[in-house]
Amino acid sequence: MAQVALNKLVKRYGAYQALHEVDMTVENGEFVVLVGPSGCGKSTLLRMIAGLEEISGGTISIGGRVVNTIRPKERDIAMVFQSYALYPHMTVRKNMSFALKLAGVAQPEIDKAVERAAAILGLEPLLDRKPKQLSGGQRQRVAMGRAIVRNPQVFLFDEPLSNLDAKLRVQMRAEIRELHQRLGATTVYVTHDQIEAMTMADKIVVMRDGHIEQIGHPLELYDRPANRFVAGFIGSPAMNFIEGQVDASGTDRFIASDGTAIPVSARLGILKRSPAVLAIRPEDLSIVAENTPGAFPGMVSVVETTGPETIVIANSCGTRLSVVIKERSRLKLGEKVWLSADVSKLHFFEASEDGRRLAA
Amino acid sequence: MTLRNISPGVWFILPTMLLLAALIVYPMLSTAELSVTDANGAFSGMRNFNVAISAPSTRLILFNTAYYVIGSVVFQLLLGILAGILLNQHFAGRSLVRSLMLIPWVVPGIVAAMTWAWMFHTDYGIINYMLMQVGIISEPIGWLTNPNTVMPALIAVNAWKMFPFVAVMVLAGLQSVPEELYEAVRVDGASFWHEIWHIMLPQLRPVLVSITLLLTIWALDGITIIYSITGGGPANRSMIFPIQIYVQAFEYFEFNRAAALSVLYFLFISVIIVLYMRVFAAQEKD
Amino acid sequence: MKDSRRTLLISLPVAILVIVAVFPFLWMAVSAFKPLSQLYTIPPQWLPDPPTLANFKNVLFESNIPRYFVNSLIISIGSTFLALVFAVFAAYGFARFDFRGRSAALAFVLIGQLLPTATVIVPLYIVLNYLGLINTYLGLILVYLILTLPLSVWMLTGYFRGIPKELEDAAIIDGASQLGVLFRISLPLVTPGIIAVTLYSFVATWNEFVFALSFATEKEMKTLPIGLAEFSTEFDTDWGAVMAASFVMTLPIALIFLVMQRMFVSGLMSGATKG
Numbered sequence: 001m002a003q004v005a006l007n008k009l010v011k012r013y014g015a016y017q018a019l020h021e022v023d024m025t026v027e028n029g030e031f032v033v034l035v036g037p038s039g040c041g042k043s044t045l046l047r048m049i050a051g052l053e054e055i056s057g058g059t060i061s062i063g064g065r066v067v068n069t070i071r072p073k074e075r076d077i078a079m080v081f082q083s084y085a086l087y088p089h090m091t092v093r094k095n096m097s098f099a100l101k102l103a104g105v106a107q108p109e110i111d112k113a114v115e116r117a118a119a120i121l122g123l124e125p126l127l128d129r130k131p132k133q134l135s136g137g138q139r140q141r142v143a144m145g146r147a148i149v150r151n152p153q154v155f156l157f158d159e160p161l162s163n164l165d166a167k168l169r170v171q172m173r174a175e176i177r178e179l180h181q182r183l184g185a186t187t188v189y190v191t192h193d194q195i196e197a198m199t200m201a202d203k204i205v206v207m208r209d210g211h212i213e214q215i216g217h218p219l220e221l222y223d224r225p226a227n228r229f230v231a232g233f234i235g236s237p238a239m240n241f242i243e244g245q246v247d248a249s250g251t252d253r254f255i256a257s258d259g260t261a262i263p264v265s266a267r268l269g270i271l272k273r274s275p276a277v278l279a280i281r282p283e284d285l286s287i288v289a290e291n292t293p294g295a296f297p298g299m300v301s302v303v304e305t306t307g308p309e310t311i312v313i314a315n316s317c318g319t320r321l322s323v324v325i326k327e328r329s330r331l332k333l334g335e336k337v338w339l340s341a342d343v344s345k346l347h348f349f350e351a352s353e354d355g356r357r358l359a360a
Numbered sequence: 361m362t363l364r365n366i367s368p369g370v371w372f373i374l375p376t377m378l379l380l381a382a383l384i385v386y387p388m389l390s391t392a393e394l395s396v397t398d399a400n401g402a403f404s405g406m407r408n409f410n411v412a413i414s415a416p417s418t419r420l421i422l423f424n425t426a427y428y429v430i431g432s433v434v435f436q437l438l439l440g441i442l443a444g445i446l447l448n449q450h451f452a453g454r455s456l457v458r459s460l461m462l463i464p465w466v467v468p469g470i471v472a473a474m475t476w477a478w479m480f481h482t483d484y485g486i487i488n489y490m491l492m493q494v495g496i497i498s499e500p501i502g503w504l505t506n507p508n509t510v511m512p513a514l515i516a517v518n519a520w521k522m523f524p525f526v527a528v529m530v531l532a533g534l535q536s537v538p539e540e541l542y543e544a545v546r547v548d549g550a551s552f553w554h555e556i557w558h559i560m561l562p563q564l565r566p567v568l569v570s571i572t573l574l575l576t577i578w579a580l581d582g583i584t585i586i587y588s589i590t591g592g593g594p595a596n597r598s599m600i601f602p603i604q605i606y607v608q609a610f611e612y613f614e615f616n617r618a619a620a621l622s623v624l625y626f627l628f629i630s631v632i633i634v635l636y637m638r639v640f641a642a643q644e645k646d
Numbered sequence: 647m648k649d650s651r652r653t654l655l656i657s658l659p660v661a662i663l664v665i666v667a668v669f670p671f672l673w674m675a676v677s678a679f680k681p682l683s684q685l686y687t688i689p690p691q692w693l694p695d696p697p698t699l700a701n702f703k704n705v706l707f708e709s710n711i712p713r714y715f716v717n718s719l720i721i722s723i724g725s726t727f728l729a730l731v732f733a734v735f736a737a738y739g740f741a742r743f744d745f746r747g748r749s750a751a752l753a754f755v756l757i758g759q760l761l762p763t764a765t766v767i768v769p770l771y772i773v774l775n776y777l778g779l780i781n782t783y784l785g786l787i788l789v790y791l792i793l794t795l796p797l798s799v800w801m802l803t804g805y806f807r808g809i810p811k812e813l814e815d816a817a818i819i820d821g822a823s824q825l826g827v828l829f830r831i832s833l834p835l836v837t838p839g840i841i842a843v844t845l846y847s848f849v850a851t852w853n854e855f856v857f858a859l860s861f862a863t864e865k866e867m868k869t870l871p872i873g874l875a876e877f878s879t880e881f882d883t884d885w886g887a888v889m890a891a892s893f894v895m896t897l898p899i900a901l902i903f904l905v906m907q908r909m910f911v912s913g914l915m916s917g918a919t920k921g
Contacts, residue, residue: 052815073821085816089834099820146820368824369743376736376795377751380758383792387769394768443663449656457660461667466903468853470871471892474878475674478885486673489690520670552655574760581762584855588875602764609768610860618768626765633760 002063002153002186003028004049010057011044011210018044019210021058026154026203031180031187035197036207036233042190043158045207049188050079050156063153073102078147079156083163084139086131086146093127096146117148120179137168144179157189161196173199194234198222206230224347228355231279231347237324240285242278242317243351254278256317263294265343275351276358282324284345287312287331288338295338300331314339388626394619408620417596417604425600427511428518428586429579435519436575437568440526445560447527448534458531465524469584476517477589480504504590507597514598517585522578526571533567534560573636580629601625674896678702678889685886701890710865711891714873717862718852720783721869725790726847729798732791733843737802738828742814752803759796766792767860774861781867789857794847801846805839806832845902852899870895 004026011019019041026032034042047053049060051072059066067075078099086095093114100110118124121141131139140160147155157176161169177200180187191197197204198218206213206221206229214226218234225231231239244256246264253261254276262278288295298316305311305328312323314337323339331337348358398404412418447458464472479487480503488500503513537559545555583602586592592599592607599607605625609618677685679697705711740752770789771780779785809832817827833840858869868876874895877888 050815050819052818072819077819079816079819081812081816083810083812085810085812087813087817087831098817102821102826146816150820367743367745369739369745369748372739372743373736373751376732376755376799379732379791380755380795383770383789384758384761384766387766387773390769390772391765394772442659446656446659446663451653451656451660457664460664462903463667463671466849466899467671468871468895468899470853470855470874471674471896472670474874474888474892475670477878478677478889479670479673481885483688484686484690484885486690520666524667552652577760577762581764583764584871587859588855588878602762605764606767606856606860609771615768615772622765622768625762629762629765 003061004154004186004188005061006045006049006058007061008058009045009048009055009060011041011048011053012056017210019048019056022210022212024205024212024215026186026188028186029184031177031189031200031202032205033197033201033203034188034190034205034207035192035194036213038192039209040207041210042192042207046079046156046158046188046190049154050077051075076153077156078150078152078154079158080140080143080147080160082159084131084143084160086139086142088131091128091130092123092134092142092145095131095142096149099146099150113149113151114145117145120148120182121145136164137172140164140172141175144176148179148183153186155185155187157187159191160189161191161193169196176200195236198234204234206233224357226357228277228279228349231349235281237282237311237322239279239281239347240319240321241349242280242319242321243275244278244317245275258318260296260317262296262317262341263343264346277349277351277355279347279349280341280345282311282322284342285321285323286340286342287323287325287329288340290338292338292340294343295340298337298339300333300335300337303329303331303333305329312337391619391622391626394616395623396620398616399614404616408616409624412617412620412624417599420596421599421601421604424511424596424598425580428515428582428598428600429576431511431515432518432522432579432582433572433575435515436522436526437572439519439523441530441564441568443523443527444530444534445556447531448560461527462524464520465522467521469521470588472521473517473585473588476513476520477504480513505594507594510590510594510598514586514589517589518579518582521585522575526575529567529571530564533564537563573633576632576636577629580632601628671896674889674892677885678893680886682884682886701886702894704884704887705890705894709873709887709891710868710876711870711873711894713866714868714870715894717783717867718870721786721790722848722851724783724787725794725851726844728787729791729794729847730840730844732795733798733802734828734833734840736795736799737806738832740799740803741806742811752800755796755799757796758792759800761792763856767856770857771860779861781862781864783867785861786858786869789861790851790854793850793854793857798843798847801843802836802839805836809835845906849899849902 006022006024009019009022009024010017022041022045024032034045036042044053048055049062051067051070055068059068061067062075062077086092087098090098096114096117097110100113105113114127115124118127121144123138123141123145126134126138126142131142134142143160160176161172164172173196176189189196189200201218203215204218204221205215208229214221214230221230221234225234225239228241232241242254242256242262244254247253247255247261252264254264255261256278264278296316298314298321300312300314301320302313303310304313308326310325310327310329312325312329312331314321314323316339321339349355350358395408396403396405398407443461447454447461467475479485482488482500482502482505485500485503487503488497491497492500501509503509541559542555545559550558581602582600583606586598586600587603587606590598592603601621602625605618605621608614608621676693678701679699680691680694681698681700684691684694736755740748774780774785774789777785779788813831813835814827817831822830853871854869855871855875858872862868862872870891874888874891877884877891
């Protein structure tokens with residue numbers, strides 16, 4: 001049983017607190033991604049699971065056993081580092097055998113394990129090369145091979161794809177995912193890239209400033225972000241945020257800070273008269289004809305084409321709104337457009353610092 | 361702090377720290393103790409110090425030490441800076457010259473001393489010969505026997521020995537100046553001398569400050585050259601403090617007096633270091 | 647026109663510089679090969695005619711120089727090795743760990759490098775005498791640590807710091823102990839540093855004069871530098887022998903220098919800019 005459980009985990013560096021009572025569970029065989037901006041504490045958390053950082057408070061359990069005082073060697077975990085951390089003076093084969101050798105495993109066993117891992121990752125032709133003779137992607141695979149060979153209870157990944165170019169990253173994402181499906185191992189994966197999180201995770205943990213903002217299935221975080229931060233962090237292009245308040249006069253409208261009115265569904269009674277933030281994803285906005293009911297105006301500021309889509313950025317509602325449309329657009333800068341929001345896809349958040357989700 | 365809480369780093373450095381403590385701290389404490397006791401181990405207060413300070417030769421030795429140190433450092437710096445600036449220029453065979461220039465430093469101190477002693481030989485020395493050939497002198501000079509010339513001769517040896525060190529440091533300092541700075545100044549119409557004065561020397565200031573301290577300390581400790589060539593003579597005209605300490609201890613076997621001298625000397629050097637830091641390190645902060 | 651002036655402005659001083667630096671060394675070498683009759687002449691003879699090995703024969707077979715050479719070799723190798731062992735551990739501790747008093751300890755080590763030898767010869771003599779280590783190999787090997795340890799620690803600390811920490815983390819996860827990480831991963835990767843430290847320590851102890859003068863006074867135990875000075879007494883110096891012995895003593899250093907000259911200069915440069 002390789003479940004990882006964090007209970008009220010705390011990390012302090014002197015007077016500075018990096019993690020504030022974090023609770024989290026990774027179920028057996030789950031692929032959990034820790035995601036958040038730099039400095040949010042995700043790498044620290046990962047290193048604490050690995051045993052590379054001291055625990056200031058709370059407990060970490062692996063496989064039901066509390067491991068706070070247990071050294072990395074005995075936690076039965078393997079880690080893939082951002083810079084791969086391959087031993088430069090050893091061949092690929094020796095790199096992959098190192099841990100087993102230290103554990104006193106017999107040579108024939110070691111060779112078998114290395115061959116097996118190499119076969120899974122396609123590393124056979126590289127076994128006798130040194131790291132400096134390998135490309136970035138190959139080094140990444142060797143780093144994973146080194147982890148697989150140990151057959152650990154838990155795999156830890158620390159931003160492994162950050163050093164790869166964009167194309168390679170997409171390819172490796174799929175490979176890692178495939179690997180996970182094949183091995184079924186419990187995995188904790190740290191990244192700052194929300195796309196990696198969305199595409200790879202069974203469960204995403206969004207972190208900020210040492211706190212967990214939300215835990216859930218990728219689509220859950222996408223469709224029902226728990227607060228403004230998660231809403232803005234997940235999804236690209238990012239969520240649009242409009243400040244204002246619900247219309248007090250009784251009609252079902254949200255009045256933005258610049259006076260623009262946006263129709264909303266009828267069930268928002270509770271929010272009347274208090275400032276709030278209306279949020280909507282770019283793909284839930286559309287460009288419509290002028291007289292469409294519920295349409296509101298904006299002025300085009302930037303038009304970007306990515307090929308399959310067009311992103312139109314318009315000044316509206318006192319801010320810049322991004323709209324993603326599927327067709328090619330002939331809109332020009334400064335042109336006036338009319339936007340419409342999908343009423344069923346609106347989110348509302350408190351206007352305060354916390355920005356918690358408001359029941360809609 | 362329990363044994364468990366001690367950082368492993370402490371264990372790693374412990375053997376070395378203990379060793380150095382035994383080799384440095386303990387002897388220094390023991391020197392202090394020696395300096396205030398007499399040959400039988402009885403406490404004698406400041407007697408050793410008084411004897412040391414009031415000895416007739418002490419003033420001469422003090423003068424010689426200052427003479428030697430200041431002379432050495434000045435010429436080591438001058439020669440070294442000149443060499444460093446020269447070696448920073450581009451010319452054919454530059455790397456060969458750089459390597460050749462290191463020879464004085466690499467040659468063992470005693471070898472340098474003996475070689476120069478041979479060159480300074482009054483009758484058979486090549487220096488007197490060359491000077492007479494060129495007409496600078498008409499009679500051989502007793503470099504190492506004449507009280508007036510012995511110090512300059514020794515300073516010359518010390519300068520020769522150490523200037524490559526200065527040159528290497530200067531070279532490294534100059535090479536960290538971006539080429540554009542030189543180019544800008546040239547475009548502005550500056551001559552080579554301007555380049556030296558306005559770019560190179562200011563750039564070198566921090567390096568020179570730290571080197572000068574090192575050179576001073578090394579010169580203050582310079583026993584090898586002088587002892588092996590003149591032994592401190594003639595008539596103490598080349599005797600400097602560190603040699604006096606050695607002589608007191610190992611030729612006269614007056615360990616207590618030598619200890620007192622050591623303490624005095626150590627304090628003297630410490631004062632120099634502290635003063636130096638104050639004056640120059642403070643200036644650094646502008 | 648300016649260009650040729652500049653060439654002159656540079657090549658003349660350079661030539662003078664080279665002559666100043668190299669001449670004494672050459673003169674020593676040349677003198678070593680002159681028969682005594684051609685050494686003690688007025689005016690001096692520039693080159694030996696013909697060159698002779700008489701001085702070398704004298705030095706190698708009729709003096710104590712070979713014995714001194716062996717002594718120097720044993721002491722230098724011993725001291726270098728010992729310094730290396732201590733320095734590796736200490737440097738690793740300074741490089742990889744942060745603990746209270748770390749900067750103070752490092753400062754103390756560096757100050758050891760600045761220590762004027764004259765201030766410690768008296769007490770060291772007494773201590774060594776007490777321990778029965780005067781005129782022993784061990785005695786000199788130990789005191790030479792004062793000269794070699796501080797700089798070795800400082801240099802190796804820099805080299806250890808240059809190893810990415812992730813490599814050591816990976817090794818820990820792979821199951822290596824702290825010492826295992828040091829010996830299997832870090833040490834192989836600082837090989838250039840080890841070489842630099844070894845060479846520096848060897849050269850420093852080979853050339854050392856003052857401690858050898860004070861602590862190795864018996865004929866069998868003297869080292870080369872002292873043996874060399876022995877040839878010149880107050881009244882009668884055998885200059886041929888002195889030059890030949892100098893040549894012999896400089897040989898290992900010259901060899902090391904020739905082979906490692908590139909490292910010498912660049913190593914010093916990086917030390918300088920680190921400041």
